[in-house]
Amino acid sequence: MSKPRRATGAQQHRRTLRSTLQSAAQTHWRTARQSLQRLLQTPVATAMTVAVIGIALVLPVGLLLTLDNLRGLSGNLGGVSQVSVYLEDSVSAAQAETLVQELEQREDVQQARYVSPEEGAEEFIAYSGLGDVLAALSENPLPGVIVLTPQLLDAAGAQTLLSDLEGLPGVQSVQLDLAWVERLQQLLTLAGRAAAGLLLVLCLGVAFITGNTIRLAIEGRRAEIVVVKLVGGTDADVALPFLYCGAFYGLGGAIGAGLLLWLGMLLLQGPAQTLLTLYGSDFRLQGLGPGGGALLLAGGSVLGWLGALLSVRQHLAAIEPR
Amino acid sequence: MIRFDNVSMRYPGGHQALNQVNFELADGEMAFLTGRSGAGKSTLLKLLMVMEKPSQGQILVDGRNLGRLPRQQIPFHRRRIGVVFQDHQLLFDRSVFDNVALPLQIEGYPKHEADRRVRAALDKVGLLRKEKMNPQQLSGGEQQRVGIARAVVNRPQILLADEPTGNLDPELAAEIMQLFEQFNQVGVSMLIASHDLSLITRLQHRILTLDQGSLVQDAWQGAEPAARRPRP
Numbered sequence: 001m002s003k004p005r006r007a008t009g010a011q012q013h014r015r016t017l018r019s020t021l022q023s024a025a026q027t028h029w030r031t032a033r034q035s036l037q038r039l040l041q042t043p044v045a046t047a048m049t050v051a052v053i054g055i056a057l058v059l060p061v062g063l064l065l066t067l068d069n070l071r072g073l074s075g076n077l078g079g080v081s082q083v084s085v086y087l088e089d090s091v092s093a094a095q096a097e098t099l100v101q102e103l104e105q106r107e108d109v110q111q112a113r114y115v116s117p118e119e120g121a122e123e124f125i126a127y128s129g130l131g132d133v134l135a136a137l138s139e140n141p142l143p144g145v146i147v148l149t150p151q152l153l154d155a156a157g158a159q160t161l162l163s164d165l166e167g168l169p170g171v172q173s174v175q176l177d178l179a180w181v182e183r184l185q186q187l188l189t190l191a192g193r194a195a196a197g198l199l200l201v202l203c204l205g206v207a208f209i210t211g212n213t214i215r216l217a218i219e220g221r222r223a224e225i226v227v228v229k230l231v232g233g234t235d236a237d238v239a240l241p242f243l244y245c246g247a248f249y250g251l252g253g254a255i256g257a258g259l260l261l262w263l264g265m266l267l268l269q270g271p272a273q274t275l276l277t278l279y280g281s282d283f284r285l286q287g288l289g290p291g292g293g294a295l296l297l298a299g300g301s302v303l304g305w306l307g308a309l310l311s312v313r314q315h316l317a318a319i320e321p322r
Numbered sequence: 323m324i325r326f327d328n329v330s331m332r333y334p335g336g337h338q339a340l341n342q343v344n345f346e347l348a349d350g351e352m353a354f355l356t357g358r359s360g361a362g363k364s365t366l367l368k369l370l371m372v373m374e375k376p377s378q379g380q381i382l383v384d385g386r387n388l389g390r391l392p393r394q395q396i397p398f399h400r401r402r403i404g405v406v407f408q409d410h411q412l413l414f415d416r417s418v419f420d421n422v423a424l425p426l427q428i429e430g431y432p433k434h435e436a437d438r439r440v441r442a443a444l445d446k447v448g449l450l451r452k453e454k455m456n457p458q459q460l461s462g463g464e465q466q467r468v469g470i471a472r473a474v475v476n477r478p479q480i481l482l483a484d485e486p487t488g489n490l491d492p493e494l495a496a497e498i499m500q501l502f503e504q505f506n507q508v509g510v511s512m513l514i515a516s517h518d519l520s521l522i523t524r525l526q527h528r529i530l531t532l533d534q535g536s537l538v539q540d541a542w543q544g545a546e547p548a549a550r551r552p553r554p
Contacts, residue, residue, distance in 0.1 A: 023430035030427070227411050230371070231425040231472065232401030234394070321373050 027240070035244035046252070049213050053253025056206050057300060058260045060199035065261065065288065067192050070184075073276075073283050083148040083165070084175045091170040096144050099170065103148060108161050111149040117142045143172065158182075203303055206253065210246045210307030217245060218315045226321045239312045243305055250304020254297045261288060323349045323480060323511040324370065329379035331365050331535070339365040340376070341535040347513060349479075352506040354522040355515040357532035363515035366532070367482050370513070371405060372396045384479065401429060404473030404510075408485035410465045412457040412472075418444070419453040422471045429476060443471040447501060463494040470498070474505055481505060483514040487521065495521055 039046045085103075087096055096114045103112040115123070120142040121134055134140075150161055158176065165174045218225070228238050265287045272285050288296060324347040331340040340362045347353055355363050368374045369381055372388055381388045384402070391399055412421050422443055426436040444450045447467035449460075457465050466486060473481055483502065487495035499521065506512050516522055522529060523543055531539035 019432065020430070023432055026433055027427065027430055223411075224413050224415070227413055228424065228428065229397070230400065230405060230411065231428060232397045232399075233428045234397040237397075237428050321371070 031240050032244045035241050036248055038241075039245060039248055046249075049209065049249055050252035050256055052209055053206050053249060053300070053304070054256025054260065056202045056209065057253055057257035057296070060195055060202050061257060061288075061296060062261055062264065063191075063195040063198060065286075065292075067188055067195055069286055071188055072286060083150055083161070085146040085148060085165055085168075086172045086175065087144040087146065088170050088172045089143060091144060093144070095170065096146065099168065100146055103146065106161075106164075108151045108157060109148055110151050113147050115145045115147055117144050120145060203299075206250065206300070206303045207307035207310060210249050210304045211311035213249060214242050214246050214308045214311040215315055217242060218311065218319070222319055225316065225319045229319075230321045235316060238316055239309075242312050242316075243308045246304040246306075246308025246311075247301045248304065250300040250302065250307070251297060252300075253304070254300025257300070258288065258293055258296055323347055323351070323384055324513065325382040326366075327380045327382070329369065329376045329381055331362070331369060331374065332377045338535050340369075340532075342379070343532075343535075343537045345530060345537060345540055347511055350506070350509045350511055351528065352503070352512040353514070353528040353530055354525075355513055355530045355532065356517060356519060356522060359517060360534075361532040362535040363517075363532055364484055365535075367405075367484050367513070367515055370480075370482060371403065372399060401425070401476065402479050404476070404478040404481045406466070406469050406473045406481070406483035406486045408488040410457070410469040412465060412468055414456060414458050416456075417454050418449060418457055418460070418468050421457060421468055422453075422475050425472060425476045431476075439475055439477075440471075443475040446474070446504075447471045462489050463497070466490065466494075466498060467501070470501060474510070477510075479511060481510050481512045483512070483516075485516055486514065487516060487518055492521070499525060 087099075091099075093114070093116055096116070100112045100114045103109050117140050121140050124130070124142065125134060148165075150158070162174055162176050165171060225238050265285060269285055276283050326343045326345050329340055329343045330338070332338050343362075343366070355366060357363055365374065369376055369388070370383065372391060375389060383399070386399070388399070413424075419440055423436055423440045426439060431439070441450060441453070444453055447470055449464060449467055449471065452460065452464070457468055460468065466489075470486070473483075481502070486502075487498050490498065495518065502512060502514060503525070514522075526543050528542050529539070530537060531541075
């Protein structure tokens with residue numbers, strides 16, 4: 001029996017590593033482009049999904065950004081806050097000046113100034129408008145005070161300074177508006193945790209939104225999936241376009257979220273600056289920055305991809321040619 | 323190339339689709355599979371595509387036992403087999419060209435090579451000038467030819483066809499069969515399911531007849547089996 005020429009084209013298609021990589025790159029490029037085109041063919045539906053993802057992302061990211069700004073601001077305000085060290089009546093002006101010099105040696109003290117009871121009374125009369133009250137008293141009730149400007153301190157550092165000051169001889173009491181700094185720090189920590197939790201929950205939300213959209217896409221493209229499987233497409237071949245779709249949804253949502261945050265910054269920048277200037281702070285509102293922006297885009301894409309993967313895992317295997 | 327050893331197929335509902343089927347198709351051979359509808363023709367083809375697994379017996383394709391084929395190997399098995407469907411199974415969201423290119427894209431052919439092969443396949447079925455059209459714009463016969471081009475574009479060793487002329491008038495049906503014979507002449511093994519007896523008895527090939535899941539006749543039409551000579 002004479003054999004005709006065999007059709008061995010499929011086997012002749014040998015591959016080197018280079019050609020394999022090249023064709024993989026071609027496949028990914030083509031799939032990505034087709035997936036994007038497919039999304040753009042239904043602009044309204046795509047825009048709605050992207051908007052939902054964008055809103056889900058903008059909430060936690062915006063909150064984190066706000067907290068970041070508040071943290072910077074609290075540090076900034078803490079830097080200019082003052083500590084009043086009230087001296088006992090027995091401390092003389094000379095002793096107080098020595099104390100001032102000692103205190104200025106400390107690393108956490110920027111500046112110290114002695115305000116004698118007389119100077120205190122003058123300031124009180126000048127600024128409070130209650131000079132008559134003071135005049136009515138037979139003697140000056142004000143103690144000598146050392147006004148300290150500490151270096152930029154965190155809550156723990158401020159606590160150390162406070163207890164050191166209270167331990168000094170001749171010091172009656174120390175008044176530091178530490179409580180509000182501490183409360184703010186605690187509040188920020190708490191809010192930070194809440195934001196992290198919110199971020200986690202809404203990230204899951206983004207993955208599920210994408211997953212559900214992809215599930216619908218899989219249903220809509222059932223015929224195509226069957227044909228691809230019939231002509232020898234692997235599960236990975238079938239899944240790839242959906243994974244790209246998911247990544248594009250996530251990326252689109254992240255771009256939307258970034259734009260919203262940028263807009264918000266633009267709106268807040270002016271009033272915030274005016275307010276901060278009134279408080280004598282040179283603090284400036286911080287946006288996402290290039291690093292944060294890149295992280296947002298990458299995070300959004302990865303979440304979309306993961307959501308699609310979740311959906312593809314669950315639904316693609318069920319579609320088999322029959 | 324294809325060997326069925328005592329293959330039976332019973333669907334979960336209890337329907338006995340195939341019953342103790344034995345036959346062998348040699349490398350480069352062409353055969354028709356006939357019988358009334360419901361006789362098991364489609365089931366037999368589905369078993370070859372591993373869309374179903376036999377409940378008994380074994381199927382060998384090119385020496386591979388399909389029953390032992392791991393799930394992840396099924397796509398690679400399918401790449402060695404071209405299939406033509408009665409309902410064409412074309413995708414209407416892309417051009418004729420892209421439909422035919424699908425198997426090559428999946429196999430990861432470089433673009434220039436794929437383009438060349440797609441054009442060769444379309445040329446073979448006489449549709450080169452319609453490559454940019456949507457399959458929906460084509461007639462039934464033309465759609466079937468697109469399906470055939472897609473089935474042969476990666477030069478499979480085996481070509482299966484399930485009622486490929488089912489919806490076509492006799493003239494078009496004869497044309498399609500002619501195309502199949504041309505592929506067979508270059509060495510492709512072929513198994514074509516068809517209930518159109520008047521058409522397939524005119525062609526001189528082996529005919530396997532199924533009746534209620536059993537292979538009741540296995541005969542050569544016309545000349546002896548070795549005479550797989552080129553037809554004019």
